[in-house]
Amino acid sequence: MPQKKISFLFFLLHIVFFNFAFSQKISEVDKIVAKYPKSFNSTEKLAERIEKDFDSDAERARAIYSWIAFNVKYDYNVYLNSPKAQGFSYSSEAEKQRKLKQINDNLIQKTFKTQKGVCEGFTALYQYLAELVGLKCEIIRGDSKVSLRDIGRKTTSSNHAWNIVLIDKKWRLIDVTWGQGYYDSSKGRMVNDYNPVYFDTDPDYFFAKHFPDSGTFLGSRLSKEDFLNGPLIYNTTIEKDYRxxxxxxxxxxxxxxxxxxxxxxxxxxxxxxxxxxxxxxxxxxxxxxxxxxxxxxxxxxxxxxxxxxxxxxxxxxxxxxxxxxx
Incomplete structure (x- = not known):
């Protein structure tokens, strides 16, 4: 699910200072990745380039985040018209796992080649590239909180997915889908606006906007009811540490x-x-x-x-x- 952003009277001011603000918020890793080709012949070629340019796990994890966020766009039309789940038959558990893997591999390659996708594609591609460069990474599914109507919402179905990646013996929270931009309701379209705030996000802020289906990835931080009834915070709140x-x-x-x-x-x-x-x-x-x-x-x-x-x-x-x- 894409992150939404409120349009306001200061839009022109935002445009004037956009380039300055962008230069301030990107890291040295981002600057290097921004010069990469917009497309590679294969995921393996991209992974090789990242391994060549960066030595640490933290830098490689960030490079994957920034390349995907720079180049893969959120497909809002697919989000609005989600295809039905793909069914298949199998005669053994081994066959089931092979077919599930094939579906996932197809999703990864489609997202990589078309450079479009929804959260499932973003997270699958991030996990695959992370594993290619030697990082341990998982996909987490759960609920998200992005708009005013989410405050006190009663429906609790899973609607989003994100990643956790192991860096320096610590699991880091990553939402590359939200890192690539947001949905502008006043324009009725996605806006590409790279934001590093969803890479290694402070858990207090991350879990104010994400609630995993499995409590394993949350601990005793808060309940689902508390999550839904909590205030709605925005990107700048996290960026500026406005608690x-x-x-x-x-x-x-x-x-x-x-x-x-x-x-x-x-x-x-x-x-x-x-x-x-x-x-x-x-x-x-x-x-x-x-x-x-x-x-x-x-x-x-x-x-x-x-x-x-x-x-x-x-x-x-x-x-x-x-x-x-x-």
Whole structure:
């Protein structure tokens, strides 16, 4: 499932500073990979190039991430019109596994050659390339949280997939599907926008937006209900380490006249902090207080507040909450 991003009034400002911001956020590995051919004759040739150019597991894992994110595009049409699961018959477990492997191999090669796919293709290709360069990698399937309607959602079916890769004896979280770009609902199309934030993501942030089907990959971090009822965070929240201290729930029960107290770490009074009312107008927060390495402020619940409140810092959406009347 693609990551969604809210369009806003500062779109032109975003365009002006895009090249500068891009140069700041890519690593030396990314710069090298950006000069690679857009296509290789085979996955093996790409793996050989990565092994030649990079020595460490961390660099090779990042190189695979950046090449896929630079060159493979999310196929939103396939996402909207998902083909039916491919069925087959078999007479033994060995035959079943051979056929499953063939289906997976076909998916990998199709994604690699057409340079298009959905999360299943992205993750299968990442795993295959990782194994070619000697990395241990797995595919994790589960639920994702990307839009306002996901806050408090009741349906809990699996809708996404990502990878974990073993680097320096530690499993690292990777979502290369979200690294390649996002879906812009205002334009009705995918936008290619490389983002390294989903490579080796901080687990606290990653699991605010991903919930694995198997608890093995999550531990006792939180329950599925807590995941669905939590606030919706955005890419910039992760990039800038804007930790949402309060409210800790994404569903806020309030009546007219109530005030919601919000505390966000790593923000100061020098930042422009505001939220949108139901007319999509920016409302600047009043009397913010610097507190414990962050900023605390209040939002008044009145007739101008809609069903959701999204808080912005400078020009970027940071966190959204769902407002439920008492």
């Amino acid at each position: 949402i201290k309060t409210p800790d729930s994404g569903i806020i029960q309030a009546k007219n006249g109530d005030k919601i107290t919000v505390e966000i770490k790593n923000v100061s009074k020098s930042n422009q902090v505001f939220y949108l009312n139901k007319k999509n107008q920016a409302v600047k927060v009043l009397n913010p207080k610097e507190k414990r390495g962050g900023l605390e402020f209040q939002i008044l619940i009145d007739n101008n507040i809609g069903d959701y409140v999204t808080i912005f810092i400078d020009t970027n959406s940071i966190v959204s909450f769902k407002i439920v009347s008492k």
